[in-house]
Amino acid sequence: GQNIDQPTEMTATEGAIVQINCTYQTSGFNGLFWYQQHAGEAPTFLSYNVLDGLEEKGRFSSFLSRSKGYSYLLLKELQMKDSASYLCAVRDLGDNFNKFYFGSGTKLNVKP
Amino acid sequence: GAVVSQHPSWVICKSGTSVKIECRSLDFQATTMFWYRQFPKQSLMLMATSNEGSKATYEQGVEKDKFLINHASLTLSTLTVTSAHPEDSSFYICSAPASGVNTGELFFGEGSRLTVL
Numbered sequence: 001g002q003n004i005d006q007p008t009e010m011t012a013t014e015g016a017i018v019q020i021n022c023t024y025q026t027s028g029f030n031g032l033f034w035y036q037q038h039a040g041e042a043p044t045f046l047s048y049n050v051l052d053g054l055e056e057k058g059r060f061s062s063f064l065s066r067s068k069g070y071s072y073l074l075l076k077e078l079q080m081k082d083s084a085s086y087l088c089a090v091r092d093l094g095d096n097f098n099k100f101y102f103g104s105g106t107k108l109n110v111k112p
Numbered sequence: 113g114a115v116v117s118q119h120p121s122w123v124i125c126k127s128g129t130s131v132k133i134e135c136r137s138l139d140f141q142a143t144t145m146f147w148y149r150q151f152p153k154q155s156l157m158l159m160a161t162s163n164e165g166s167k168a169t170y171e172q173g174v175e176k177d178k179f180l181i182n183h184a185s186l187t188l189s190t191l192t193v194t195s196a197h198p199e200d201s202s203f204y205i206c207s208a209p210a211s212g213v214n215t216g217e218l219f220f221g222e223g224s225r226l227t228v229l
Contacts, residue, residue: 031215031216033215033217033218040203040223040225041222041223042205042220042221042222042223043156043218043220044220045215045217045218045219048215048217085155087155087156089218091216098209098216099146099158099161100146100158100207100218101158102148102155102156102157102158103155104154104155105154105155107153
């Protein structure tokens with residue numbers, strides 16, 4: 001089965017740095033993705049890791065440790081518009097094609 | 113980036129009726145599309161994988177006869193909720209990995225909010 005865990009909710013202050021953790025246990029692994037989702041909208045892609053290490057993309061960075069089944073998303077210089085849910089997703093190797101499984105999402109509240 | 117369009121965005125129907133949701137890849141061909149369901153304040157739950165030219169693959173616990181999926185062409189997949197009931201009310205969203213995109217990330221449609229009265 002697939003098991004992807006994230007904290008339910010986090011609060012941080014505008015201008016600060018926040019780290020959202022994700023742990024996973026899946027039958028196969030072919031990449032870890034982070035998505036941002038505002039309420040009532042479709043998710044938008046933020047980052048992708050397939051090898052261990054840190055991937056930096058502007059204010060957002062994502063880290064992966066495959067041996068630990070662990071990833072985090074780091075958001076720097078928080079802005080009010082960063083208030084959203086952040087979804088960790090694992091691309092799992094299926095029999096004939098990859099499938100994407102999502103964690104429960106972490107709701108981030110950014111306060112002034 | 114690749115564009116996925118989903119229609120309708122909102123639909124309200126009476127209990128017992130069927131509702132069809134369309135998902136189109138506008139600027140790329142999608143041999144595979146994924147259908148997710150999302151309940152309020154919850155994450156995306158994979159329902160099924162739609163494969164062009166063959167039968168869809170359903171996740172455990174998802175009723176095949178209830179949620180009919182057809183992937184008629186490389187740019188269109190449809191989800192039909194048959195004999196809908198209030199408990200089927202949810203946010204349904206399709207997605208597809210775009211070929212040619214290095215990361216193979218999913219591109220999502222806008223989502224369809226279904227309310228069954």
